[in-house]
Amino acid sequence: MSRELDALQMGEAHAQSIGVSVERTKLLALVVTTIGVSAAVSISGLIGFVGLIIPHVSRIIYGGSNRKVVPASAILGAVFLLVSNDLARTAVHGEVIPVGIVTGIIGVPFFMYLLNRISRGNYVS
Known part of the structure; x- marks a missing residue:
């Protein structure tokens, strides 16, 4: 295939x-x-914003080379999920928030920023 x-x-x-x-x-x-x-x-579980956000962050940091962006996306995605998981477990005493909610809370504002940046033509890939 x-x-x-x-x-x-x-x-x-x-x-x-x-x-x-x-x-x-x-x-x-x-x-x-x-x-x-x-x-x-x-x-x-649903952790959709990781795949939407992290590759763009990697591309902003490392430029357009997929040779650097792909491994950086994997590492940054893992770190992002670890941090989100820690926040989900410690944010509310005695309760565990689903990780998808934490990634959404972090992801939605960044995604809106990214869409705004792209619509203005300021995003260089």
Whole structure:
């Protein structure tokens, strides 16, 4: 499937011209991704803002090189979740707040800032 996905990166017309079944590949990629994300969320819970925020933070810090951004995103994402988990366990005495709420409280303002920055054209990737 990696050959088909690599071909799709060049565009649907190119992929189709070299014999890739575009619709079948897109459907298969969607099904595999859905199953993977469903499994991850069912095990760890909803922590969606980590995937939205951390790669952008990494890109702001390290620039556009994926060679640096991808490993930095993994490390920063782990640190972000550890800090969020600690906050969730210590914020209210005797209660544990779900980590997804803490990541949302931190993530929503940053996401709004990021959208504002992008809409003004100040975001350089």
